[in-house]
Amino acid sequence: MIRNGPVALLFHAVFIGFMLAPLVLVCVVSFTDRAFLSLPSWPPSLRWYHALAENADFIRAFRTSLWLGLASATLAVVLSVPAAMAIARHPARGAEPVRAFLLSPLLVPHVVLGVAFLRFFSGAGINGTFVALLVAHVLIILPYALQLVLAAAYGVDPRLGQAAVSLGAQPLQVFRRVTLPLLMPGIASGWLLAFLHSFDELTMTVFLADPGTTTLPVRLYLHIEETIDPLVTAASSLLIIGALVLMALLDRLYGLDRLLAGKGR
Amino acid sequence: MTTTWRFWLLSGPALTFYALVLLVPLGLTALLSLQTADPATGAGAPLGLHNYAEVLSDSYFLEIFVRTLALALVTTIACLLLGVPEAIILHRMRAPWRGLFLLVILGPLLIAVVVRTLGWALVFGPQGVLGAAGVALGWSREPVSLMYTSAGVTIALVHVLVPFMVVAVWAALQRGDAQAEHAAASLGAGGFTIFRRILLPRIVPGIASGSVVVFSLAATAFATPAIIGGRRLKVAATAAQDEFLATLNWPLGAAIAVILLVGNLGILLAYDRLVKRRFAESFR
Numbered sequence: 275m276i277r278n279g280p281v282a283l284l285f286h287a288v289f290i291g292f293m294l295a296p297l298v299l300v301c302v303v304s305f306t307d308r309a310f311l312s313l314p315s316w317p318p319s320l321r322w323y324h325a326l327a328e329n330a331d332f333i334r335a336f337r338t339s340l341w342l343g344l345a346s347a348t349l350a351v352v353l354s355v356p357a358a359m360a361i362a363r364h365p366a367r368g369a370e371p372v373r374a375f376l377l378s379p380l381l382v383p384h385v386v387l388g389v390a391f392l393r394f395f396s397g398a399g400i401n402g403t404f405v406a407l408l409v410a411h412v413l414i415i416l417p418y419a420l421q422l423v424l425a426a427a428y429g430v431d432p433r434l435g436q437a438a439v440s441l442g443a444q445p446l447q448v449f450r451r452v453t454l455p456l457l458m459p460g461i462a463s464g465w466l467l468a469f470l471h472s473f474d475e476l477t478m479t480v481f482l483a484d485p486g487t488t489t490l491p492v493r494l495y496l497h498i499e500e501t502i503d504p505l506v507t508a509a510s511s512l513l514i515i516g517a518l519v520l521m522a523l524l525d526r527l528y529g530l531d532r533l534l535a536g537k538g539r
Numbered sequence: 540m541t542t543t544w545r546f547w548l549l550s551g552p553a554l555t556f557y558a559l560v561l562l563v564p565l566g567l568t569a570l571l572s573l574q575t576a577d578p579a580t581g582a583g584a585p586l587g588l589h590n591y592a593e594v595l596s597d598s599y600f601l602e603i604f605v606r607t608l609a610l611a612l613v614t615t616i617a618c619l620l621l622g623v624p625e626a627i628i629l630h631r632m633r634a635p636w637r638g639l640f641l642l643v644i645l646g647p648l649l650i651a652v653v654v655r656t657l658g659w660a661l662v663f664g665p666q667g668v669l670g671a672a673g674v675a676l677g678w679s680r681e682p683v684s685l686m687y688t689s690a691g692v693t694i695a696l697v698h699v700l701v702p703f704m705v706v707a708v709w710a711a712l713q714r715g716d717a718q719a720e721h722a723a724a725s726l727g728a729g730g731f732t733i734f735r736r737i738l739l740p741r742i743v744p745g746i747a748s749g750s751v752v753v754f755s756l757a758a759t760a761f762a763t764p765a766i767i768g769g770r771r772l773k774v775a776a777t778a779a780q781d782e783f784l785a786t787l788n789w790p791l792g793a794a795i796a797v798i799l800l801v802g803n804l805g806i807l808l809a810y811d812r813l814v815k816r817r818f819a820e821s822f823r
Contacts, residue, residue, distance in 0.1 A: 276631055285624055296659050311661065360546045366546035376557065383759030390565050390568040393793070394563065413557070495762065507661070517651075521649055
């Protein structure tokens with residue numbers, strides 16, 4: 275085993291410090307009792323968390339983001355499962371271009387999608403509505419859901435389905451009783467990853483949200499543009515904690531290294 | 540039921556959705572970029588390439604595009620210098636540590652970019668940690684602020700994007716035979732020889748794919764340049780947003796968006812053609 279020397283370990287320590295420092299700083303500052311950005315004194319104060327709990331704008335934005343994430347992740351999975359079955363289990367000619375096309379939103383910068391949807395939804399007279407946000411979010415998170423469902427679909431042994439058929443099962447029965455349970459880990463982690471991407475999306479949503487449908491990242495961004503105060507650090511700390519919880523869940527379900535390292539473009 | 544029939548029936552809903560919600564809006568945007576801004580109706584005839592001519596000849600927009608490319612290039616180089624050694628260090632770590640630190644490095648990818656950038660705004664700001672540290676250590680009399688500077692935007696972008704580089708190089712290292720390094724060491728090869736003869740050939744495809752991902756995301760980034768760079772330091776993405784939401788010159792904003800899209804797809808497809816084909820065996 276080739277070991278890391280002292281220089282390598284020092285580099286590693288600095289690198290990890292660089293990765294964690296800004297996130298830790300956000301959490302630390304959020305416990306201040308002052309009215310401006312400052313390091314907290316002992317004992318830590320929950321002043322800004324109380325302020326956050328009473329801030330109607332942030333609460334509404336959180337609720338919008340939550341519903342948007344739940345609905346768009348579910349729709350993305352509902353569209354992904356049959357598409358993944360088609361590509362992995364019934365590949366016809368044209369399966370490869372279809373797969374590439376369905377993953378292609380990953381290649382389009384979100385600012386371009388924001389521009390395109392703003393034009394599209396204004397033309398249709400629905401810009402700023404929840405439905406418009408929902409449609410846009412489903413499009414950008416579908417590739418993430420599809421990748422994980424697809425990986426699961428490739429892993430299903432076709433002989434299991436054949437065995438069910440030979441025992442007299444109808445095609446729909448085979449799907450519901452055999453294939454779907456086998457796809458479940460992929461579906462669950464695909465749903466979670468899609469939810470996270472919807473919940474975190476800012477660039478495209480900035481173009482589409484109106485004051486009634488502002489999502490949490492957009493609310494944070496608009497607040498930061500005006501002033502950076504301890505209130506945004508409190509909201510951000512909660513987002514960091516939320517991400518950590520979902521991360522642990524994804525790690526259990528799928529393995530975080532496999533999820534992030536195997537993604538590729 | 541034939542396979543072909545099943546295939547199109549099952550993928551039909553997703554394909555219809557994409558045609559309606561991806562192709563139509565992008566097509567309308569391309570059309571919009573050819574129209575002329577009109578205070579009364581927003582956009583209308585005459586059609587032409589005049590918005591592209593304006594964006595590509597006006598020194599204000601040229602400066603923005605040059606700045607965007609320069610920021611993306613410097614960010615990519617910095618990610619290479621930090622991410623490649625870190626990936627090799629991770630690769631040489633023992634079992635529990637390797638997984639733990641991989642999680643620490645990749646985990647931030649799941650945290651919203653606004654939140655990650657906010658951390659740097661706290662570091663760089665006028666009352667920020669960096670300025671205070673500079674004064675305390677006697678580097679400067681006035682607190683230095685990196686807000687609204689290219690250096691600040693670059694550092695924050697590197698923080699946001701370096702996980703992609705680490706993961707690409709790390710994945711490339713995983714594909715090789717771990718025993719090759721030991722064999723080389725047992726045959727008397729030094730550290731540098733092992734790097735040059737064994738590790739480097741293995742990680743080149745990872746370096747290529749990591750660089751392309753980082754460059755493409757840096758060149759099209761919005762949140763980080765918008766928060767750290769502000770209005771004083773515009774890049775292509777923030778300029779497009781400005782044309783749409785502040786200046787209200789939609790055709791011009793659409794032209795910037797189309798240039799951004801075509802440039803981005805061009806880089807990704809060129810990578811696909813040139814690099815993937817050349818290193819075809821490493822991608823299997």
